[in-house]
Amino acid sequence: MEKAQATHNILQVHEATNYYDHAAKPELLAQFWGDHTPFVRFFARLRCDVVLELAAGHGRHVPQYRDKASRITLVDALEQNIVRCRERFDGDGKIDYYANNGVDLSALDDSVYDSVFSYDAMVHFELVDIWGYLQETRRVLQPGGLALFHHSNYSLYPTNIWTDNPQNRNFMSNAIFTHMADRAGLKVVDQIAMEWGRVKDLDGLTLLQRPPL
Ligand SMILES: C[S@@+](CC[C@H](N)C(=O)[O-])C[C@H]1O[C@@H](n2cnc3c(N)ncnc32)[C@H](O)[C@@H]1O
Numbered sequence: 045m046e047k048a049q050a051t052h053n054i055l056q057v058h059e060a061t062n063y064y065d066h067a068a069k070p071e072l073l074a075q076f077w078g079d080h081t082p083f084v085r086f087f088a089r090l091r092c093d094v095v096l097e098l099a100a101g102h103g104r105h106v107p108q109y110r111d112k113a114s115r116i117t118l119v120d121a122l123e124q125n126i127v128r129c130r131e132r133f134d135g136d137g138k139i140d141y142y143a144n145n146g147v148d149l150s151a152l153d154d155s156v157y158d159s160v161f162s163y164d165a166m167v168h169f170e171l172v173d174i175w176g177y178l179q180e181t182r183r184v185l186q187p188g189g190l191a192l193f194h195h196s197n198y199s200l201y202p203t204n205i206w207t208d209n210p211q212n213r214n215f216m217s218n219a220i221f222t223h224m225a226d227r228a229g230l231k232v233v234d235q236i237a238m239e240w241g242r243v244k245d246l247d248g249l250t251l252l253q254r255p256p257l
Pocket residue numbers: 051054055058063067098099100101102103104105119120121122125145146147162163164165169173
């Protein structure tokens with residue numbers, strides 16, 4: 045399948061789904077924010093003053109860092125998700141919203157954020173789109189700022205589309221992610237492989253830094 049079609053397919057599926065209500069249930073939030081999860085451990089290393097959350101969905105992770113932040117930008121390629129976030133956080137002047145094109149962060153200024161992260165979304169993205177987002181992450185991070193990405197570590201079938209693979213993981217590996225981050229000018233500070241849906245090492249969690257000046 046050609047890349048543009050694959051990216052479009054991922055967005056289409058996320059447009060008409062009951063995922064968001066389901067994912068907001070406490071037992072599913074606990075996969076991320078429960079005691080001693082790798083997500084909590086890695087997230088604790090972010091400063092979270094000026095935060096960019098990529099592919100924020102309906103904003104279920106926002107309450108975890110909202111109190112710490114002085115400014116938050118929620119990005120998602122689906123306009124309807126950005127609308128839901130606006131409604132949910134209505135009146136919170138420190139949050140701004142960006143329905144992007146699924147490829148870049150061109151509306152955002154350089155060197156603004158001390159923390160960029162994405163959970164439970166990049167696992168599905170096309171590798172080529174992740175390459176774009178890594179370059180954009182390098183650009184929008186402050187020097188010394190950190191980015192934390194939850195991505196796929198499944199690279200068995202390069203021509204499969206995401207829905208062919210276990211847990212809808214797209215083609216990616218920790219090694220390829222490390223290579224792309226390096227070429228985008230980001231340093232890998234920490235990286236793990238972890239189980240998802242009872243599949244050992246299906247996912248990767250990678251903490252990146254834009255080198256300080
Ligand atoms: C499985 S949902 C996860 C949402 C949120 N991160 C969460 O954990 O609740 C995936 C999200 O990624 C967004 N998305 C899909 N492809 C995208 C892309 N290329 N760029 C930005 N967002 C995208 C979808 O609109 C959806 O909100």
